[in-house]
Amino acid sequence: MARVSSVLDITLFLCLITISAFHPTYSKPNGFSLKLIPRDAPESPLYPGNLTLIERIQRMIKFSEARSHYLDLIPSSNSTVELDNISLTLLRDNFFYMVQVGIGSPATLVFLLLDTGGNLIWTQCKPCQNCYLQATPIYDSRQSWSYRKLACNHPFCQGPRALYQCVNDECVYNINYGGGALTRGIASTEIFTFPFNITTTLRIADIVFGCSKDNRNIQFAKNGVISGVLGLSLNPDSLLSQLADQTQRRFSYCLVPFTEAQMAPSVVRFGDDIPAPPGGISTTTFATRPGSPFYNLNLLDISVGSRKLGFPPGTFAFSQSGTRGFFIDSGALISQLDQNANGRNTYREVMGAFQNYYDSLHLTRIGRVPEGFQLCYSYTPQFTQFAPMTYHFEGSNYVVDPRYVNFYNHEAGYFCVAMMAGNGKSILGAWHQQNMRLIYDLNANALQFTPEICANDHP
Numbered sequence: 001m002a003r004v005s006s007v008l009d010i011t012l013f014l015c016l017i018t019i020s021a022f023h024p025t026y027s028k029p030n031g032f033s034l035k036l037i038p039r040d041a042p043e044s045p046l047y048p049g050n051l052t053l054i055e056r057i058q059r060m061i062k063f064s065e066a067r068s069h070y071l072d073l074i075p076s077s078n079s080t081v082e083l084d085n086i087s088l089t090l091l092r093d094n095f096f097y098m099v100q101v102g103i104g105s106p107a108t109l110v111f112l113l114l115d116t117g118g119n120l121i122w123t124q125c126k127p128c129q130n131c132y133l134q135a136t137p138i139y140d141s142r143q144s145w146s147y148r149k150l151a152c153n154h155p156f157c158q159g160p161r162a163l164y165q166c167v168n169d170e171c172v173y174n175i176n177y178g179g180g181a182l183t184r185g186i187a188s189t190e191i192f193t194f195p196f197n198i199t200t201t202l203r204i205a206d207i208v209f210g211c212s213k214d215n216r217n218i219q220f221a222k223n224g225v226i227s228g229v230l231g232l233s234l235n236p237d238s239l240l241s242q243l244a245d246q247t248q249r250r251f252s253y254c255l256v257p258f259t260e261a262q263m264a265p266s267v268v269r270f271g272d273d274i275p276a277p278p279g280g281i282s283t284t285t286f287a288t289r290p291g292s293p294f295y296n297l298n299l300l301d302i303s304v305g306s307r308k309l310g311f312p313p314g315t316f317a318f319s320q321s322g323t324r325g326f327f328i329d330s331g332a333l334i335s336q337l338d339q340n341a342n343g344r345n346t347y348r349e350v351m352g353a354f355q356n357y358y359d360s361l362h363l364t365r366i367g368r369v370p371e372g373f374q375l376c377y378s379y380t381p382q383f384t385q386f387a388p389m390t391y392h393f394e395g396s397n398y399v400v401d402p403r404y405v406n407f408y409n410h411e412a413g414y415f416c417v418a419m420m421a422g423n424g425k426s427i428l429g430a431w432h433q434q435n436m437r438l439i440y441d442l443n444a445n446a447l448q449f450t451p452e453i454c455a456n457d458h459p
């Protein structure tokens with residue numbers, strides 16, 4: 001079993017922008033934003049080309065399965081955990097969004113995979129002991145006047161809640177993914193530059209990050225454009241936690257629908273850059289247990305159409321070992337329901353409710369489809385009686401519009417309920433977050449949400 005001194009969970013929820021230079025203009029003093037770009041978008045350096053809609057959905061399912069498997073291998077967010085059987089393919093396919101930031105003075109642009117469940121921010125760092133091939137310049141700590149090693153007396157490196165270890169007067173981390181994949185280096189501080197567009201940037205000093213000098217068997221992308229990971233979890237070393245003063249511990253995004261002809265970028269906003277919703281907003285309290293990096297929610301029940309399924313209290317409660325439970329994760333693209341949620345196969349029951357609903361309307365069920373979904377029906381353009389799905393959270397109801405409950409293959413004339421079976425966890429994935437403004441407010445310990453046309457949230 002490999003030992004890990006810092007958890008890299010990773011979901012979330014993340015993005016890339018292309019920018020030629022940073023200009024000395026700044027965002028609001030208590031807020032900033034970044035362009036959030038899916039890996040399959042034309043703006044992404046990982047753009048796979050002009051895929052068909054079916055090909056894109058197949059890739060999304062593959063990424064969702066990899067994400068689910070990865071999360072199943074993360075029992076908790078303690079600073080020292082054991083990860084095993086994480087293959088290189090699983091590691092690469094676990095991420096769907098990217099960001100670009102500048103590190104150092106002068107700034108080196110690096111592309112990081114973004115994860116709402118990730119902790120340590122890390123990037124490849126010269127001088128390298130072992131670095132994988134990177135298409136863009138590798139950050140060189142020797143060339144930055146603002147680089148500092150994190151002192152061993154820092155709370156992240158000593159005491160009962162230490163995240164890293166002091167070795168030879170250096171605060172070091174060692175993340176071992178199993179299968180020979182690892183990254184390790186020196187916990188350090190730097191000036192980070194967060195670009196929003198070619199005229200607006202924000203520079204923030206003394207951000208703790210991982211200067212990874214030894215990276216073995218890690219390849220997030222075959223073309224070598226990704227240099228590390230940026231986390232937005234609840235842990236103290238995530239970007240959100242470190243920038244509490246600038247963000248008021250709040251971030252938000254609104255995901256543009258995935259089924260557009262070309263996948264479009266979204267925007268992740270922090271602090272005062274989060275827009276005030278024009279109408280009402282719903283709120284539910286996070287149910288995250290101490291030490292967990294996940295944004296757990298207290299799910300009470302589920303409705304299909306107007307029918308409430310009547311799950312007993314505690315069905316979706318998390319266990320003390322970190323398994324079970326229900327949480328939101330943008331890195332998991334397709335939502336999933338646990339097949340053994342405290343003794344209930346919630347996936348089968350919800351899918352059974354959808355089947356009963358559409359069977360009652362005398363739709364014709366079809367078998368295997370290229371996208372890989374399990375419950376699909378033929379339909380004509382005249383059919384409009386698609387069922388919504390409602391997550392009944394503590395204090396509010398989260399209604400998924402039928403447009404985002406299902407996947408529609410209009411050309412072939414069928415639709416499928418876009419859900420996956422979970423093993424140990426239930427997840428509100430990105431498919432059910434389309435055209436929904438989501439605000440993670442850690443000061444209020446709550447998730448806020450309201451429907452929105454996300455294409456109008458321009459960078």
